[in-house]
Amino acid sequence: MKNQHSSKSFENTLKTLLIAVTATGFLASCTPKPAVVEGTKTSNTEKLAAGKTIYENSCGRCHDLPDPTAHSAQDWVGIMNSMAPKAKLNDEQNALVYDYIVSVK
Ligand code: HEC
Incomplete structure (x- = not known):
């Protein structure tokens, strides 16, 4: 009886931990994205990041x-x-x- 109880609360702890990790991962993956992209696809974000790097270099x-x-x-069309x-x-870089x-x- 005692064992059953403690294994149950261990399971709950695991669930809570899993939710916390999932939520943290979700927040972390969202934070660095610039808010400017219209069609918020990952590929767009990556292209903008690549363009920024080329531009700065x-x-x-x-x-x-x-x-x-x-x-x-x-x-900018003419300038570029x-x-x-x-x-x-x-x-492509242009x-x-x-x-x-x-x-x-
Ligand atoms: C090899 C040297 C060189 C590099 C590299 C260079 N530029 Fe220039 N840039 C110039 C020179 C020289 C001028 C001023 C004369 C002119 O307009 O051609 C200029 C002028 C400009 C101007 C002012 C234009 C205007 O009409 O007011 C902008 C904006 C500009 N560059 C943007 C860029 C961007 C963006 C890049 C990267 C893709 C870049 N430049 C890379 C040499 C360079």
Whole structure:
């Protein structure tokens, strides 16, 4: 009788622990995502992160990193077309950087 009782409360403790771990994991996986993405797919988030990395590594070499909000999305098309060759970006990298820049509001 005594054993049965203690194994039952052990089981409850395990359940509580499992819920706590699940909840923590869920929060942790949600926190770092930028809130700007429209279709909140993981692949979008990853693309924006990749674009940000390329941007930070490639666009601050000749001048200060430009402010993404200083130009309109339309203007950035032309700017990226003239800057991508300077930064030696291929078309895909150009698109990733462009998508990141216009995602910054
Ligand atoms: C090889 C050097 C070089 C690299 C790399 C470079 N730029 Fe530039 N950038 C320049 C020069 C030179 C100018 C000023 C003359 C001009 O506009 O062409 C400039 C100007 C700019 C301007 C101002 C344009 C305007 O119309 O006011 C922006 C914005 C800009 N760059 C963004 C970027 C971005 C974004 C990247 C990364 C994809 C980048 N640059 C990479 C050399 C570079």
